[in-house]
Amino acid sequence: xxxxxxxxxxxxxxxxxxxxxxxxxxxxxxxxxxxxxxxxxxxxxxxxxxxxxxxxxxxxxxxxxxxxxxxxxxxxxxxxxxxxxxxxxxxxxxxxxxxxxxxxxxxxxxxxxxxxxxxxxxxxxxxxxxxxxxxxxxxxxxxxxxxxxxxxxxxxxxxxxxxxxxxxxxxxxxxxxxxxxxxxxxxxxxxxxxxxxxxxxxxxxxxxxxxxxxxxxxxxxxxxxxxxxxxxxxxxxxxxxxxxxxx
Numbered sequence: 001x002x003x004x005x006x007x008x009x010x011x012x013x014x015x016x017x018x019x020x021x022x023x024x025x026x027x028x029x030x031x032x033x034x035x036x037x038x039x040x041x042x043x044x045x046x047x048x049x050x051x052x053x054x055x056x057x058x059x060x061x062x063x064x065x066x067x068x069x070x071x072x073x074x075x076x077x078x079x080x081x082x083x084x085x086x087x088x089x090x091x092x093x094x095x096x097x098x099x100x101x102x103x104x105x106x107x108x109x110x111x112x113x114x115x116x117x118x119x120x121x122x123x124x125x126x127x128x129x130x131x132x133x134x135x136x137x138x139x140x141x142x143x144x145x146x147x148x149x150x151x152x153x154x155x156x157x158x159x160x161x162x163x164x165x166x167x168x169x170x171x172x173x174x175x176x177x178x179x180x181x182x183x184x185x186x187x188x189x190x191x192x193x194x195x196x197x198x199x200x201x202x203x204x205x206x207x208x209x210x211x212x213x214x215x216x217x218x219x220x221x222x223x224x225x226x227x228x229x230x231x232x233x234x235x236x237x238x239x240x241x242x243x244x245x246x247x
Contacts, residue, residue, distance in 0.1 A: 007030070008031075011232055014083070017220050026082075027083060027085075028085075029041050045087065059099060066084075066109040069114075072238070084115070084117065086117065086122075092126075097133060097136045100140075101140065112141045117146075118145075121151075145165060146167050148168065159197070164199065168201075168202050169190050170204065173190075174204065177211050192218075200222070201222075202220070202223065202224065203224075204223075205224075206225030206227045
């Protein structure tokens with residue numbers, strides 16, 4: 001798929017709860033299989049990790065996303081972050097920091113416009129090693145986010161030592177906000193926790209106005225989800241940017 005050019009990066013906007021303007025986009029890989037159609041990363045990324053193909057695929061996504069963000073800046077759009085997911089296997093290679101640095105140099109993207117996302121489960125593994133790598137990346141000026149927050153067993157003592165900038169609340173809590181008081185309480189608690197230790201919060205999977213207003217009222221910084229936009233291919237997301245930022 002990589003050799004045949006069947007992989008594509010989609011982009012999902014991240015929107016400010018205060019201004020409703022784009023603050024960034026998350027880069028999400030998709031596979032256009034000639035016979036099976038569009039394949040979700042949930043199906044093929046675990047196989048890529050097992051085979052080691054996650055390394056060339058991960059580097060390709062990072063390069064593609066950084067290059068595209070630089071192109072948008074050169075086209076005159078207001079500078080914004082681009083989020084790229086990292087897998088556990090990528091953290092287990094010693095050259096991750098050098099690879100990221102090389103991609104930024106090659107694409108010309110300033111590090112403050114890149115956000116690297118790791119899942120909560122990755123953050124809880126090989127703690128010293130993870131902290132060391134994240135510290136090096138953050139020292140370069142790159143933003144770090146913990147994805148799917150609230151779905152794993154987190155040590156709050158460990159969380160305070162993690163060099164991260166944002167927590168991403170898992171969509172399973174957001175989608176239960178209206179029906180389940182427990183989901184609403186957990187969401188409020190995560191926002192409060194993040195604020196009190198100096199982190200920003202973004203909620204994933206926001207699908208309607210009621211969810212958005214709840215998050216807005218409780219101090220969430222940003223949201224992403226189908227309420228504002230699904231993940232879009234490059235042409236469509238560029239059109240959306242043009243619509244948002246045209247005079």
